[in-house]
Amino acid sequence: MKYSEVIFTRIAGEEWQQDLFIAELADIGFDTFEDRESGFAGFIPTANLDLQALETVILKQEDGFEVRYAVKEIEEQNWNKLWESNFNPIMIDDQCYVRATFHDPKPEIPHEIVIDPKMSFGTGHHQTTTMMLRYILENEFQGKEVLDMGCGTGILAILAAQKKAKEIFAVDFDDVCVASVEENKVLNNITNIEAKLGSYETIVGREFDAILANINRNILMEQFPQYSKSLRLNGELYISGFFEGEDLSILKERAESIGFELISNKILDNWCSAKFVKVK
Structure with a gap:
């Protein structure tokens, strides 16, 4: 499956406005997001990328929030490498440890969850x-x-x-x-x-x-x-x-x-x- 990476650069606006914007992008098919220095990147199956829908979401944003974007296509194998390179283990209240298959286990934690990084939500991050x-x-x-x-x-x-x-x-x-x-x-x-x-x-x-x-x-x-x-x-x-x-x-x-x-x-x-x- 081919994926597209859409790089969003925040020109103006607050962090909470960007969070709202990301939630709306999820509604039109974006399934993963990655923080970047001046904004973030969103990933979506290339077949599901609708630039008209994207432009509509951008136009609907409140005054004071402004972004520009650039689109590039990536191959699935590169996507998986990107996932693995950015997938860090997380700890929830010293009770639940979420890690990938390539991280060291922590058997002393009551609940350890092993996730094989894929193109989907739900890693705990x-x-x-x-x-x-x-x-x-x-x-x-x-x-x-x-x-x-x-x-x-x-x-x-x-x-x-x-x-x-x-x-x-x-x-x-x-x-x-x-x-x-x-x-x-x-x-x-x-x-x-x-x-x-x-x-x-x-x-x-x-x-x-x-x-x-x-x-x-x-x-x-x-x-x-x-x-x-x-x-x-x-x-x-x-x-x-x-x-x-x-x-x-x-x-x-x-x-x-x-x-x-x-x-x-x-x-x-x-x-x-x-x-x-x-x-x-």
Whole structure:
């Protein structure tokens, strides 16, 4: 698969505005981002690169934020080398160590997750994934049936399995992600994760004790009704992929209208995650 690298140079604006811009790029197909000295690079399958859609996103930005961009095509093998050269291990609260296959293990850490770098989200480096990992570490998953919606590399599903979840159903619309989950569950000696290509239609008729959804605000709003149908009473819903403030307020109002209660939320660099419980 051929990928395109789009290099964005920030001419004016704040870091938080750039974060919002990146979130909108994810909505039009960009699947990985890398910091650069004067901005960042975004990566997208060349076949999915729509310059008109990109220009529309740029034009919609608030006054005061300005970027210019340049596009270049890269081969998949170069992409994988780029991933490996920039993939650093991370530690979450001295409880969870996420590393690649080429990093040294840390057997003294309670939860070690091995990820083979691929062209997909979910390595733990993004703020939203970090907060979701923290929620899993802080809460009880033993014996639960869990849904990981928008699973990426399967990192959340793997940690839920390590926390003794009974079964995990991992769903993503990207076949690269589904293949990555299959590989990574083997690397971590996990046998109770089922990976499925698709979206919320794949969970119709199924029930879960906990749902993990690290996606974005618009998709969460769209899928909330199905989450309510698929989550058992008193089940837990963990969400991320949105910003503090207005995003959280909108999501809270929507969730409460269909039977959820907000229990807590986390904030990291303006990104937000939240825990809800289905109360009716």
